[in-house]
Amino acid sequence: MNTLRFAHLSDLHLYKYKDFMYHEHHPYQSFCNVVDLLKQEDTLDFILITGDIAAKQEKESYFHVDELLAPLGTPYYWLPGNHDSAVLMKRIAPKVQVQNTNVFETKGTRFILLDSTDRQEKAVAGFLPDDELRFLEKSLAEATNTSTIIALHHQLLATPGSWTNNLGVTNKNDFYKIIDACPQVQAVICGHIHHAHAWQRKGVQYFSAPATSYQFNPYAPEFALDELAPGYQVLSIHPKTRRVHCEVKRI
Ligand SMILES: [Fe+2]
Structure with a gap:
């Protein structure tokens, strides 16, 4: 069996209006730049987006994603973040790719x-309700x-010392x-902190993805942006070792 290789994207924060700016950042343009990099990747099995696709729960945000990802021909998956509407995403899913x-x-x-949205x-902050925990257990x-x-x-x-520490699950x-x-749980992957990070706990690997929009500085004691460029990460799993290798890519 070949190595499994997929792109992990997160925190697109797209608005209805493609030219909308936030803190001098242009979320739609930086997502377009990420998609340009994805086009140059070879052999991606799929793309997975771990939430905050929309900045303000606007339905157009999800259609913007589809407009750019569907032509790649690589299957893509999404899940909701705190800025998304899980209900809206479920309603839109059958209408897009x-x-x-x-x-x-x-x-x-x-x-x-x-779905870890409260x-x-x-x-x-995130919360896993009973139905989600039962779904995890069953799966x-x-x-x-x-x-x-x-x-x-x-x-x-x-x-350590981060303003984001009370905002997790x-x-x-x-x-x-x-x-x-x-x-059998090998790894847990997330977004939300707009910053690429890797942890280990009891033999399980944990990875957070950089945002395709603006980056946070998670080491500051209060909210702070980071000057690192937007990006995504490619995770690969070797068929024999089953260890996850993570490579961060920036625009
Ligand atoms: Fe976010």
Whole structure:
């Protein structure tokens, strides 16, 4: 079996109006530049977007994504972030080319996509409600011998001294309780902190993607932007070792 290789994008923050600027950043243009880089990638099995596709829950944001990704001919998947509307995404999915599923398997690795947005509070921090935890448990139980990657918007692990540390999954112990009993979980990937980072916990690899829009400085004690260029990352899984290799790419 060949190495599995996919592009992990996150935090596009697109507006209805393509020329909209935020803090002197142009989210639509930087997403176009990311797509130009994706066109030069060879052998991507798929593209996965871990949320904050829209900045303001505008339906046009999702159509902008499809307009740029569908012509690549590479299957793409998405899941919601705190700036998205999961309801709207479900409604739009059948009208665009996105792969409309939250569990799939490619080249011997299983992917489980979670909705970590706090549906009660519309909060910035994440929360995994009971139905989402049960879905995770069930999806893991279905394939206990298949190496698995879990994707969600919010981060589980902290970055030292960061203003983002209270904005991750608030009930992360419920999540750990499930995955700690499932040795097939190889990695957990997220967005939300607009910054590429890698962690390890109990043998599981954790990766956050850079934003395709503006970057945060997660090491500051209060909200701060970073001057790093927008980008994405390519994750590859070697068929024998099952270890995940991560390469960050910037425009
Ligand atoms: Fe974001």
